[in-house]
Amino acid sequence: MLNRFVAAEQPIAELDTKIQELDRILDAQSVPEDALTDAREQRDQLVAQRDDMLRDIFTSLSPWDKVLLARHPQRPYTLDYIQEMCDSFDELHGDRTFGDDPAMVGGIGQLGGRSVVIVGQQKGRNVAERQHRNFGYAGPEGYRKALRLMKLADKFRKPILCLVDTPGAACLQSAEERGISEAIARNQKEMALLGVPVVVVVIGEGGSGGAIGLAVGNKVFMLEHAMYSVIQPEACASIIWRDSTRGAEAAEALKLTAEDALELGIADEILPEPLGGAHRDFGEMARRVKTALVGALDELEKLTPEELIEQRYQRFRKLGRYYEPPREAPAVTEEPAAGAGNE
Amino acid sequence: MAITPNGHEPRKFDQFEIEAAREKRKSIPGDLWTKCNECGFMLYTKEFENDLRVCRKCGAHANLNWRERVAITLDEGTFVEHDADLEPVDPLGFPGYAKSVAKYQQRCGIKEAAVCGEGRLLGHPVQFGLTDFNFLAGSMGSVVGEKVTRVLERAAETGMPALIVSGSGGGARMHEGALSLMQMAKASAAAAKLERARVPYLTVLTHPSMAGVQASYASLGDVILAEPGALIGFTGPRVIEQSLRIKLPDGFQSAEFQLEHGMVDLVVPRAELKATLGRLLEFFAN
Numbered sequence: 150m151l152n153r154f155v156a157a158e159q160p161i162a163e164l165d166t167k168i169q170e171l172d173r174i175l176d177a178q179s180v181p182e183d184a185l186t187d188a189r190e191q192r193d194q195l196v197a198q199r200d201d202m203l204r205d206i207f208t209s210l211s212p213w214d215k216v217l218l219a220r221h222p223q224r225p226y227t228l229d230y231i232q233e234m235c236d237s238f239d240e241l242h243g244d245r246t247f248g249d250d251p252a253m254v255g256g257i258g259q260l261g262g263r264s265v266v267i268v269g270q271q272k273g274r275n276v277a278e279r280q281h282r283n284f285g286y287a288g289p290e291g292y293r294k295a296l297r298l299m300k301l302a303d304k305f306r307k308p309i310l311c312l313v314d315t316p317g318a319a320c321l322q323s324a325e326e327r328g329i330s331e332a333i334a335r336n337q338k339e340m341a342l343l344g345v346p347v348v349v350v351v352i353g354e355g356g357s358g359g360a361i362g363l364a365v366g367n368k369v370f371m372l373e374h375a376m377y378s379v380i381q382p383e384a385c386a387s388i389i390w391r392d393s394t395r396g397a398e399a400a401e402a403l404k405l406t407a408e409d410a411l412e413l414g415i416a417d418e419i420l421p422e423p424l425g426g427a428h429r430d431f432g433e434m435a436r437r438v439k440t441a442l443v444g445a446l447d448e449l450e451k452l453t454p455e456e457l458i459e460q461r462y463q464r465f466r467k468l469g470r471y472y473e474p475p476r477e478a479p480a481v482t483e484e485p486a487a488g489a490g491n492e
Numbered sequence: 493m494a495i496t497p498n499g500h501e502p503r504k505f506d507q508f509e510i511e512a513a514r515e516k517r518k519s520i521p522g523d524l525w526t527k528c529n530e531c532g533f534m535l536y537t538k539e540f541e542n543d544l545r546v547c548r549k550c551g552a553h554a555n556l557n558w559r560e561r562v563a564i565t566l567d568e569g570t571f572v573e574h575d576a577d578l579e580p581v582d583p584l585g586f587p588g589y590a591k592s593v594a595k596y597q598q599r600c601g602i603k604e605a606a607v608c609g610e611g612r613l614l615g616h617p618v619q620f621g622l623t624d625f626n627f628l629a630g631s632m633g634s635v636v637g638e639k640v641t642r643v644l645e646r647a648a649e650t651g652m653p654a655l656i657v658s659g660s661g662g663g664a665r666m667h668e669g670a671l672s673l674m675q676m677a678k679a680s681a682a683a684a685k686l687e688r689a690r691v692p693y694l695t696v697l698t699h700p701s702m703a704g705v706q707a708s709y710a711s712l713g714d715v716i717l718a719e720p721g722a723l724i725g726f727t728g729p730r731v732i733e734q735s736l737r738i739k740l741p742d743g744f745q746s747a748e749f750q751l752e753h754g755m756v757d758l759v760v761p762r763a764e765l766k767a768t769l770g771r772l773l774e775f776f777a778n
Contacts, residue, residue, distance in 0.1 A: 318707075320735055321732070322736070322740060322744070324727075325725050325726060325727065325732070326753055328753065328755050329707070329726045329727075330706040330726040331707075333707040333708075333726070334676075334706070334709070337676060337677045337681065337708065338683050338712055341680060341684035342687075357673060357704070358663075358664070358703070358704055358707045360673070361673050364677070365677045365680070377673075378669065378670055379664050379669050379670050379671075380664075388666070389588070402584065402587055403584070404584045404670070405670065413670065415673075415674055462681050462685070465677045465678045466641070466678060468634075468671065468675070468677075468678055469634030469638050469671055469678065470581055470671060471579060471580055471581055471634045471635045471638060472578070473575075473577065473578050
């Protein structure tokens with residue numbers, strides 16, 4: 150595939166191209182041995198140089214850089230992870246009510262010796278596929294399909310993995326007509342009642358209602374360069390400053406990076422990405438995600454269905470920051486009032 | 493800014509235009525007359541208030557502030573407010589947020605967009621919550637999410653039915669970032685708790701009920717009522733029109749549209765709202 154670079158990666162674009170050129174030479178059969186040695190040396194040098202640059206760039210990424218990385222056209226998508234992590238997988242289709250939404254995928258598979266149900270939004274890789282998948286903006290049928298599969302998991306006591314990667318929920322006339330808000334609301338409510346482990350990984354864009362409609366989990370991981378936001382930064386900028394080109398400033402203000410999410414309690418753990426981002430070493434990224442998922446399931450499977458429901462409830466119950474004046478406590482207590490402890 | 497030349501507020505707008513339009517709402521000096529936002533008709537204010545701020549000419553339901561909403565919903569003198577001292581903080585240091593919170597606190601006389609408590613409705617005890625559209629468009633940040641959650645939790649604990657009147661154009665409040673988004677899940681999970689406890693949950697959707705709020709607790713009532721003409725949906729109509737370059741049909745996302753599409757149980761004129769809620773509570777109580 151043709152290499153694509155987001156702004157932060159531009160400085161290494163040229164090096165990457167040279168390295169690829171050399172790789173082509175090294176792969177070719179007809180090159181004499183001494184030329185090969187030269188090429189190999191040169192390549193190793195360039196790789197070292199590139200990796201140094203990458204390290205430099207990636208230690209000082211701005212929130213906006215992260216937004217662009219989360220949306221990177223070469224970033225691995227849900228089905229890429231499923232294919233890489235699962236020993237087997239069958240995609241299942243349809244919401245049994247109206248249709249099948251290609252922006253949401255789901256199915257049953259084997260992961261690390263377990264039967265699991267996996268659901269997640271799916272973006273497209275080329276123009277045709279992107280349109281087919283509505284750029285990962287899932288509609289009511291998508292959320293209802295996901296819920297159907299999660300209920301199937303609940304019924305047969307299988308754990309659920311949710312891979313979140315969406316700019317937001319579908320912005321379509323048809324989505325409104327068929328109740329996109331109801332579908333997202335219902336998913337959150339029903340997910341709160343699942344008696345099986347639900348593990349969420351935000352692999353790219355955690356975009357507003359579209360993300361939370363699939364993210365009420367016992368444990369929420371975020372990839373290092375993923376984002377989680379209440380609104381797209383461009384839309385936010387156009388609301389505050391009436392200027393959608395100021396997305397970078399809005400990205401800063403919205404505190405949407407994985408570190409921010411961890412600090413706010415929105416994410417439980419950050420999964421580090423390989424140098425240069427998940428798309429530069431996808432096999433390694435998938436291994437890390439799989440390890441995290443298996444570890445989380447090992448832990449969560451010790452809980453009873455009732456405990457899982459309670460743990461999930463409490464996980465979300467404590468989110469939010471506000472001020473509540475201390476009440477006249479009936480007894481001496483060191484605990485601050487519920488929820489206000491964050492303040 | 494889509495304000496038509498004759499000063500009417502068109503039916504399709506986004507949260508911020510609504511706010512701007514409200515600022516422009518013209519009251520004749522002395523407040524003797526009030527102009528209907530919808531049709532521009534001049535209404536004798538006393539009569540307009542008696543009509544629960546519904547236009548005599550076109551039937552448009554003007555927004556009620558929290559005091560008015562409590563007054564027309566609960567039996568006189570029965571409302572006991574809870575959690576009135578919960579205040580928003582500025583968790584992200586978001587540009588302009590602290591200032592605008594202070595402004596709305598002063599203007600509305602409440603610390604946040606949500607007001608909650610308990611009272612009686614035609615004699616039936618209820619856990620009651622509302623969002624006041626006048627306060628930052630009734631959007632949901634940490635405090636609104638917390639208050640709604642507490643209403644639902646108290647209902648689950650006490651067995652008193654929960655009633656929430658939602659009026660929110662903003663959905664999840666962007667000034668609190670993803671924390672606002674998390675309130676959607678928190679409140680929805682509380683609705684799940686209520687369901688497990690088999691306690692009735694009624695929601696009333698008022699103009700406008702959009703986005704993150706509509707995609708959360710507002711959509712989860714056992715029975716969902718809507719006021720006539722209320723805009724109800726997820727993505728605002730202008731955003732859809734602009735991004736898809738289409739013209740949406742008249743009445744798109746109106747309460748009547750949602751009734752037709754199976755998303756609300758009943759569209760109830762404001763004057764009949766209390767009696768209708770009373771019958772519903774009667775059903776659950778008997």
